[in-house]
Amino acid sequence: MNKNEISEAFQQLQDHICRRVEQTDGVSTFQEDKWQRPEGGGGRTRIIKGEGVIEKGGVNFSEVHGKVTDMMRRNTEITADQFFATGVSIVLHPNNPHVPIIHMNVRYFELSDGKYWFGGGIDLTPHYIVKDQARAFHQGLKDICDKYDSSFYPKFKVWADDYFYLPHRDETRGVGGIFFDHIKESDSLTKDQLFNFCKDLGEAFPELYKYQVSLGKDLDFSEREIDWRNTRRGRYVEFNLVHDRGTKFGLVSGGRTESILMSLPATAQWEYCKPIEPGSGEESTLRLLSKEIDWINA
Amino acid sequence: MNKNEISEAFQQLQDHICRRVEQTDGVSTFQEDKWQRPEGGGGRTRIIKGEGVIEKGGVNFSEVHGKVTDMMRRNTEITADQFFATGVSIVLHPNNPHVPIIHMNVRYFELSDGKYWFGGGIDLTPHYIVKDQARAFHQGLKDICDKYDSSFYPKFKVWADDYFYLPHRDETRGVGGIFFDHIKESDSLTKDQLFNFCKDLGEAFPELYKYQVSLGKDLDFSEREIDWRNTRRGRYVEFNLVHDRGTKFGLVSGGRTESILMSLPATAQWEYCKPIEPGSGEESTLRLLSKEIDWINA
Numbered sequence: 001m002n003k004n005e006i007s008e009a010f011q012q013l014q015d016h017i018c019r020r021v022e023q024t025d026g027v028s029t030f031q032e033d034k035w036q037r038p039e040g041g042g043g044r045t046r047i048i049k050g051e052g053v054i055e056k057g058g059v060n061f062s063e064v065h066g067k068v069t070d071m072m073r074r075n076t077e078i079t080a081d082q083f084f085a086t087g088v089s090i091v092l093h094p095n096n097p098h099v100p101i102i103h104m105n106v107r108y109f110e111l112s113d114g115k116y117w118f119g120g121g122i123d124l125t126p127h128y129i130v131k132d133q134a135r136a137f138h139q140g141l142k143d144i145c146d147k148y149d150s151s152f153y154p155k156f157k158v159w160a161d162d163y164f165y166l167p168h169r170d171e172t173r174g175v176g177g178i179f180f181d182h183i184k185e186s187d188s189l190t191k192d193q194l195f196n197f198c199k200d201l202g203e204a205f206p207e208l209y210k211y212q213v214s215l216g217k218d219l220d221f222s223e224r225e226i227d228w229r230n231t232r233r234g235r236y237v238e239f240n241l242v243h244d245r246g247t248k249f250g251l252v253s254g255g256r257t258e259s260i261l262m263s264l265p266a267t268a269q270w271e272y273c274k275p276i277e278p279g280s281g282e283e284s285t286l287r288l289l290s291k292e293i294d295w296i297n298a
Numbered sequence: 299m300n301k302n303e304i305s306e307a308f309q310q311l312q313d314h315i316c317r318r319v320e321q322t323d324g325v326s327t328f329q330e331d332k333w334q335r336p337e338g339g340g341g342r343t344r345i346i347k348g349e350g351v352i353e354k355g356g357v358n359f360s361e362v363h364g365k366v367t368d369m370m371r372r373n374t375e376i377t378a379d380q381f382f383a384t385g386v387s388i389v390l391h392p393n394n395p396h397v398p399i400i401h402m403n404v405r406y407f408e409l410s411d412g413k414y415w416f417g418g419g420i421d422l423t424p425h426y427i428v429k430d431q432a433r434a435f436h437q438g439l440k441d442i443c444d445k446y447d448s449s450f451y452p453k454f455k456v457w458a459d460d461y462f463y464l465p466h467r468d469e470t471r472g473v474g475g476i477f478f479d480h481i482k483e484s485d486s487l488t489k490d491q492l493f494n495f496c497k498d499l500g501e502a503f504p505e506l507y508k509y510q511v512s513l514g515k516d517l518d519f520s521e522r523e524i525d526w527r528n529t530r531r532g533r534y535v536e537f538n539l540v541h542d543r544g545t546k547f548g549l550v551s552g553g554r555t556e557s558i559l560m561s562l563p564a565t566a567q568w569e570y571c572k573p574i575e576p577g578s579g580e581e582s583t584l585r586l587l588s589k590e591i592d593w594i595n596a
Binding site: 033047049056058167168169230234237238241242248251252257258260261262264265266267268269270271272273 | 331356466467528532536539546550555563564565566567571
């Protein structure tokens, strides 16, 4: 597949995911803003908000191209002049504290000298961690990975643990998932197969989330759970603004701020040294915000 | 003055400011946490929260010392082995949207080879900008600066405009104030005079804020103003987590996270492409979030 076919397929993936997320939400529909990047390319930002399952979320497609900047060169071995990047990025913040926040990204990067790679990730951030739900999520991701390469899940799961981590809190963002970057064709997998892996992940995303939603959306909650949800959202803000590479890269490279920061929740809160009740769901969640938990066998 | 005298004076400054802020708040008192830094030094974090003028705020003192880290060397010409740093840092988030957020920091840094410098800043972040209030604030800062060096205010005002700025929003954080770093004794000012400049700023801080509070604290507000206050707080979070050097340095260098992030508000919110009513106070505020406004003559 060439870059235009990949970009086209990512747009279809965005369409597909939006339709399925709307069904899962049950109330709201996506509103689209098309935008152009002055230096080349643009995107379709799609935002959903309301009283359904999702309080605030975005499913964004972008395809940008142009001159390789000094910033891009800094951390990689790029010698080419021109780049092309396309991808789909998603963050969904639910209303009900018993439904997890979810994030997904798949992306394709190509240089004018012909070098290319795929990257992406999916991770789940429950406000309250339930082991069975985390297991189901990881099993779903492992099933997709295993269709392509049995080394993917173990490798990409650890990569996610390391990536979706807040060192200043010594907490993972949630129960993790998978993260991968710079994957290229090899003896065992062609470029088309790598693309299909990203596409499979993208198509599985709304189904994996639908299952998570089904387990939490009808559970009761009170001010206490809302307070905790907003506190966990505060951590999500910390991760995205302090650590997330995509967010940082976007903001400093002159990306469209409103599209990049669609990942932030409608509300968040911070309490100094928030007290945690021993034996509570909040306490057990904090204890499980840890790397190296083998969720599939937890 | 030597470093121990400066540290002692900063602790007295913290005591003084806490007393005065409590009077201005009218309801709440500060709660103190003392902490130790494993590598050397520690601090006194003092937090105020409640239903008075201040919803959430902190007045922190710290005195840390130890081995110069690679991180510290990166952006400066430090060759010495050991550093000593002491300072007072303040952020106050008020309940009433008509009262501005305020921030102040004064700090002293010394190296084992005898090099030292002072730094600091004060800036005001009104949720709704009122020109007369911004003028009074800047005039107060200029009066203090002018007692020491007539070049200070013009120089430090521009420095604040450049520092308290969100490039990804093309907005200043608020109406600015003054910012300075690496100031040392010179032909015109001794080290003691520079310390007195920092002390004068610190002592003026609660009086300047008391005046700002008096103008806004009894004004009515509704859901609309709370919504806007929380949106502006969202920008404050963006600045502190994406740009603020003190916050970033603290988080990556293993500082006490809860003390560093006392600067974050109790609540914040983000709305995608928030609509702004033409001719409203929100719109005029956005228009005034701009560098290079000469507030004293505005």
